[in-house]
Amino acid sequence: MAETTGIKDYIKPENLVYKKTGIMTDNILHYCPGCGHSTMHRIIAEIIDEEGLQSEAIGVSPVGCSVFLYHYIDIDWQEAAHGRAPALATAIKRLCPDKFVFTYQGDGDLAAIGTSETIHSCNRGENFLIVFINNGIYGMTGGQMAPTTLPGMKSTTSPYGRDTRQMGFPLKITDIVATLPGTYYVTRQSVHTPANVRKTKRALRKAVQYQKLNKGTCFVEIVSNCPSGWRMTPVEANKWLEENMLPYYPLGDLKTPSEETSQKTNNPE
Amino acid sequence: MERELRLMKGNEAVAEAAIRAGADGYFGYPITPQSEILEYLMEANPYQTTGMVVLQAESEVAAINMVYGGAACGKKVLTTSSSPGISLMQEGISYIAGAELPCLVVNVVRGGPGLGTIQPAQSDYFQAVKGGGHGDYHLIVLAPSSVQEMADFVGLGFDLAFKYRNPVMILSDGAIGQMMEKVWLSPYRERSKTVPDWATTGKLPSRQRNIITSLELNPERQEEFNRKLINKYNEIKEKEVRYEEFQCEDAEYLFVAYGTSARVCQKSVQIARNEGLKAGLLRPVTLFPFPSERIGTLSGRAKIILSVEMSSGQMLEDVLLSVNGEVPVYHFGRMGGIVTTPEEVVDFLKLKIMGG
Amino acid sequence: MTEEIIIAGFGGQGVLSMGKIMAYSGVMQDMEVSWMPSYGPEMRGGTANVTVILSSERISSPIIRQFDTAIILNQQSLDKFENSLKPGGMLIYDGNGISRHPERRDINVYRVDATEEAGRMKSPRTFNMIVLGAYLKIKPLIKIENVIEGLKKSLPERYHNLIPLNEKALNRGMEIITRISL
Ligand SMILES: Cc1ncc(C[n+]2csc(CCOP(=O)(O)OP(=O)(O)O)c2C)c(N)n1
Ligand code: SF4
Numbered sequence: 001m002a003e004t005t006g007i008k009d010y011i012k013p014e015n016l017v018y019k020k021t022g023i024m025t026d027n028i029l030h031y032c033p034g035c036g037h038s039t040m041h042r043i044i045a046e047i048i049d050e051e052g053l054q055s056e057a058i059g060v061s062p063v064g065c066s067v068f069l070y071h072y073i074d075i076d077w078q079e080a081a082h083g084r085a086p087a088l089a090t091a092i093k094r095l096c097p098d099k100f101v102f103t104y105q106g107d108g109d110l111a112a113i114g115t116s117e118t119i120h121s122c123n124r125g126e127n128f129l130i131v132f133i134n135n136g137i138y139g140m141t142g143g144q145m146a147p148t149t150l151p152g153m154k155s156t157t158s159p160y161g162r163d164t165r166q167m168g169f170p171l172k173i174t175d176i177v178a179t180l181p182g183t184y185y186v187t188r189q190s191v192h193t194p195a196n197v198r199k200t201k202r203a204l205r206k207a208v209q210y211q212k213l214n215k216g217t218c219f220v221e222i223v224s225n226c227p228s229g230w231r232m233t234p235v236e237a238n239k240w241l242e243e244n245m246l247p248y249y250p251l252g253d254l255k256t257p258s259e260e261t262s263q264k265t266n267n268p269e
Numbered sequence: 270m271e272r273e274l275r276l277m278k279g280n281e282a283v284a285e286a287a288i289r290a291g292a293d294g295y296f297g298y299p300i301t302p303q304s305e306i307l308e309y310l311m312e313a314n315p316y317q318t319t320g321m322v323v324l325q326a327e328s329e330v331a332a333i334n335m336v337y338g339g340a341a342c343g344k345k346v347l348t349t350s351s352s353p354g355i356s357l358m359q360e361g362i363s364y365i366a367g368a369e370l371p372c373l374v375v376n377v378v379r380g381g382p383g384l385g386t387i388q389p390a391q392s393d394y395f396q397a398v399k400g401g402g403h404g405d406y407h408l409i410v411l412a413p414s415s416v417q418e419m420a421d422f423v424g425l426g427f428d429l430a431f432k433y434r435n436p437v438m439i440l441s442d443g444a445i446g447q448m449m450e451k452v453w454l455s456p457y458r459e460r461s462k463t464v465p466d467w468a469t470t471g472k473l474p475s476r477q478r479n480i481i482t483s484l485e486l487n488p489e490r491q492e493e494f495n496r497k498l499i500n501k502y503n504e505i506k507e508k509e510v511r512y513e514e515f516q517c518e519d520a521e522y523l524f525v526a527y528g529t530s531a532r533v534c535q536k537s538v539q540i541a542r543n544e545g546l547k548a549g550l551l552r553p554v555t556l557f558p559f560p561s562e563r564i565g566t567l568s569g570r571a572k573i574i575l576s577v578e579m580s581s582g583q584m585l586e587d588v589l590l591s592v593n594g595e596v597p598v599y600h601f602g603r604m605g606g607i608v609t610t611p612e613e614v615v616d617f618l619k620l621k622i623m624g625g
Numbered sequence: 626m627t628e629e630i631i632i633a634g635f636g637g638q639g640v641l642s643m644g645k646i647m648a649y650s651g652v653m654q655d656m657e658v659s660w661m662p663s664y665g666p667e668m669r670g671g672t673a674n675v676t677v678i679l680s681s682e683r684i685s686s687p688i689i690r691q692f693d694t695a696i697i698l699n700q701q702s703l704d705k706f707e708n709s710l711k712p713g714g715m716l717i718y719d720g721n722g723i724s725r726h727p728e729r730r731d732i733n734v735y736r737v738d739a740t741e742e743a744g745r746m747k748s749p750r751t752f753n754m755i756v757l758g759a760y761l762k763i764k765p766l767i768k769i770e771n772v773i774e775g776l777k778k779s780l781p782e783r784y785h786n787l788i789p790l791n792e793k794a795l796n797r798g799m800e801i802i803t804r805i806s807l
Contacts, residue, residue: 063384079384082353083328113298113328144299144308145325156308157299157325167325276652276660302664387665448687449645449660451652535685608688 021045023054023074030068034234036224037066039191040133040200044104045073047204057100058092060085064106065139065226083114086121089128100211102129107148108138111173115147118173125182125216129207132174132219135226136245143229147171150248155229170248174221178254184216186255190223190246192238199251215257223249272453279419279445280305282452283349283375286423288315291458293344294322296335298354301387302443303377306349319460329354333361333374340370341481343468345427345461347373351443352381352393355401362436363402366498367483371430373423374408375439377446380579380606388606389443389529394583397440398557405495407502408438409509410556412527416450418554424455429509431465433501440556442579444529444608502558511554512563516542520549522618523567525588526577527553529608534577536611541618548618556584561591568592573621577614578602597621626681628766629689631706633674634698634719639753642779643696644675646757649775650767651679659687672701679766696760700724717760717802727805734805735763742797750787751794758798769795 024045031038048057054075061069063082070077080088085103093101110118110132118130137155138144145155145162148170152161162170178186185207189200200222207218223245227237277285284306287295297307307325315321326332332348339346350358355376365372376397380390397410409429411422419441426437464470472478485491513531515538517523522541524534531552541548551567553560568574574596576585582600589598601617603609630647634640641662651658661676676692678684691711697703697718703725710716712731720726721740737759743752761767769792776791 067384081384108299113330115327138299141299141301141304144304147327156304157311159308159312160314274652276649276658443664444661444688447662447664449648449658450684450687451658529688532684533686533688536689539685610688610690611686612690 021049023049025072025074027071029072031065032226032228034225034227034237035065035139036135036191036222036226037133039197040104040131040222040224041066041069041072043191043197043201043204044102044131047201047208048073048075048100051205051208053100053208056098057102058096060088060092060101060103062103062105062109063140064109066104066106066133067140069104083109083112084117085109086114086117086126086128086130089130090121090124090126093126093128097127100129100208101127102131104131105133106139107132107134107136107146111147111171115173118177119180122177122217122219123180123182125184127211127214127216129204129211129218129220131204132221133224134174134221134245134249135224135229136170137226137229139226139229143226143231147173148249150244153244172249174219174249174254177217177219182216183219183255184257185210185218185253186221187219187253188221188223188249188251190241190251192225192241196251210257221249223251272455275452275454276449277416277420277452278305278447278449279413279416279441280377280447281309282416282420282454283423283439284309284313285454286420287347287373288313288319288321289455289457290424290427291319291345291460292321292347292423292427293460294324294335294339294346296324296326296332296339296346296348297350298326298329298332300329300351300354302379302389302446303349303351303375305446306375319457321460329357330361333358333365336372336374337361337365337368337370340365340372341368341469343464343470345371345373345431347375347423347427349375349377351377351379351387352390353384355393355396359396359402361402362408363404363406364483365436366402366406366408367404368481369434370436370481371427371434372436373426373430373439374436375441378440378442380604386606387443389445389447389579389608390604390606391442391528391530391579391602392581392583392604393440394556394578394580397438398559398584398587406498407505407557408436409433409505409558410438410440411511412440412554412556413445414528414531414552416445416448416452419445420452420454424458433505434467435501435505440528442529443606506558509555510558510560510562512560513552513554515550515552517549517551517567519547519570520567521547521570521572522549522622523564523571523574524548524550524577524614525553525564525574525584526550527556527584530577530579530602533609533611534614537577537614537618540611540615544615546615546618546622548615553584556587559587559591561587564588564591565593568596571596573618574598575614575618575621576600577609579607579609580604626679626766627684628679628694628764629692630677630679630694630696631674631692631709632677632696632698633672633702633706636671636673638673638698639750640673640698641675643753643757644677645779646772646775647677647679647767649778650771653771653774654767656680657682657684659684661687672699674702674706694760694764696756698756703727715763717756717763719756728807730807734807735759735802736805737798737802739798739801742801743794746790746794746797748790748794751791754791754794755798755801758795759802760798761795762799762802
């Protein structure tokens with residue numbers, strides 16, 4: 001049997017259940033196996049594609065593992081200095097209000113070195129989307145402690161586990177920005193299961209609409225993983241994410257536009 | 270106490286030497302190729318042994334200002350980073366120089382500009398030696414070319430910083446930070462129990478209050494302060510020039526190189542000598558103050574001088590000033606994180622000898 | 626005496642730690658040593674290499690382009706470093722996954738099928754010790770007992786029970802290295 005069927009026999013239109021999103025480039029993703037960044041890139045590409053935003057989108061990539069985001073999605077990009085993406089985006093959106101503007105930032109970038117830019121752009125209600133990838137660690141530089149590292153969690157700069165008396169508690173920056181009047185829609189999602197991917201897409205779609213309506217800052221946190229920095233296999237990492245990250249960073253909307261709040265109570269999703 | 274032999278990375282040597290030098294505090298933010306310094310200190314946990322505080326700051330801006338605060342209390346404090354992080358620190362460094370505070374800043378240089386590369390480079394020479402931040406000031410700049418010197422210059426750096434009340438920079442690079450060599454570690458120095466009399470430690474009835482500031486709105490007094498700094502820098506130029514020479518006695522072809530490039534050039538000297546070319550190497554150990562006088566003297570016998578550096582030619586300007594037009598001076602070096610090879614240097618020299 | 630070595634392969638093959646053990650052993654024998662790794666994100670799953678220099682004199686440049694010995698553990702590294710050997714130099718390679726074999730005739734080529742042997746020994750992690758054993762058979766610059774000491778220093782305590790296995794691997798490497806004549 002093995003001689004008679006080969007991979008070629010399966011590549012038929014009726015068997016195709018998955019294909020490359022149009023505006024992803026052909027560059028090979030450099031991420032470690034199982035890394036949430038890859039999934040998120042695809043989701044963002046899909047949203048931009050499906051919403052027909054390619055010609056309007058200006059993305060700002062961070063310093064972190066996703067620094068080369070601009071290699072992968074075929075739109076215009078600016079690469080910011082570490083932590084400064086919201087400052088760039090502020091100017092971009094103010095000077096080009098018709099464009100769809102977003103930043104994509106890790107937890108070190110957004111919640112450590114860039115806290116000030118994050119808080120102040122949200123506080124000014126800058127009308128762009130911030131996508132915040134929280135993997136609880138500095139992936140790119142080799143697994144150092146991030147502001148979001150969980151209590152007791154080991155990293156190369158918390159080799160005995162994060163001691164909250166010395167190193168503070170994990171910063172729930174999403175909760176903080178939700179309290180600022182400038183933010184319009186603040187939500188925390190994940191992409192570690194297909195169901196969560198669908199919810200994340202829904203959240204991003206809303207953010208796109210709100211930006212069109214000039215509503216203010218939309219902030220979408222993605223609780224993600226870092227199999228390499230966590231020293232786990234991809235499967236272990238996703239399990240660990242569920243068991244440890246999600247209790248600390250529970251998924252769901254933190255701030256929704258008031259007309260939707262009533263719906264939200266009916267539908268806990 | 271005896272010195273201890275270890276095999277270590279340059280970055281690890283800085284960390285261990287800081288503990289042994291009796292440092293009171295370290296503040297830093299991760300960045301390649303120097304993150305091992307913070308990682309090593311976190312693992313070593315010196316707070317338990319010597320009481321040295323180690324803290325991961327939220328950014329380099331925060332780290333250098335923590336250094337300001339610690340230094341103003343008269344403590345021995347340091348921070349380390351690599352090029353992009355050092356750029357962020359420049360404002361703080363200028364304030365530290367303006368407030369005449371002693372501290373140690375280590376730059377494990379990577380290629381730029383911008384985010385650049387994480388591979389070794391020497392492209393931050395201007396920033397380190399000519400200022401970096403705003404205002405009229407200088408750092409004392411030490412340029413280690415081995416893991417041993419990475420360790421030794423921590424203690425030396427602190428001594429110079431306190432002697433002159435001036436920030437000291439160790440200007441290293443990714444190669445020296447990442448490589449392992451043998452290193453003899455100094456015995457532990459106890460953390461100082463006393464602090465200088467200018468430090469802010471709480472005003473006692475016995476003394477005037479201490480104010481650490483870099484602000485002076487009166488132009489005359491600010492100029493007076495600038496003159497005081499110049500005098501200090503002149504004293505440093507007079508007393509603290511350090512360099513090393515390799516086969517310079519009869520050198521007709523002089524390489525001037527520091528750090529990793531100096532190691533490369535040592536081999537270039539051997540290769541050139543094997544081919545009958547009388548080459549020598551002058552290695553500045555201090556980049557500020559620069560060994561201008563010695564280079565000037567050596568240029569008397571030299572036919573060609575090469576400034577070999579992993580940059581587009583920055584130290585070159587100081588070499589040119591030292592030689593003052595007496596001998597042809599050329600720059601040679603690779604960029605972008607590429608380390609020059611010894612053979613390339615010799616080939617370039619030969620090209621110049623032939624008038625290329 | 627100066628021995629300039631490049632070890633190159635995939636990240637995860639133990640390239641850097643093999644170099645480290647050689648450097649540790651060198652220190653124990655009072656040699657001057659330098660260990661200069663490639664570093665950066667490309668190490669994750671990509672290629673890794675390290676330059677090790679052992680010498681009786683002060684080492685000048687730790688970064689060099691011409692080597693006495695190249696220990697080569699994958700095809701990319703063979704392609705990259707075969708021409709960096711000095712004439713008369715020594716090339717040791719693992720034949721696993723190699724489709725273009727060494728071609729230079731002015732060097733001494735040895736082959737050690739360490740991947741295969743480590744598989745046979747059912748301990749893939751001793752792979753690099755098999756390779757090191759093979760190297761030491763031809764150039765016994767450092768003593769086995771110092772390598773074992775070096776292992777102890779570079780391995781976390783919890784792996785010290787693996788040291789006898791590593792010793793066995795070193796010896797296997799010495800046995801299976803073969804000279805290839807071109
Ligand atoms: C000014 C400055 N400091 C430090 C760095 C080094 N650096 C690069 S990425 C990074 C942290 C990345 O972590 P995170 O934002 O959590 O993103 P991840 O890699 O985990 O996706 C750091 C500290 C830098 N590039 N610039
Ligand atoms: S280091 Fe972590 S965050 Fe970076 S690509 Fe790998 S798994 Fe993803």
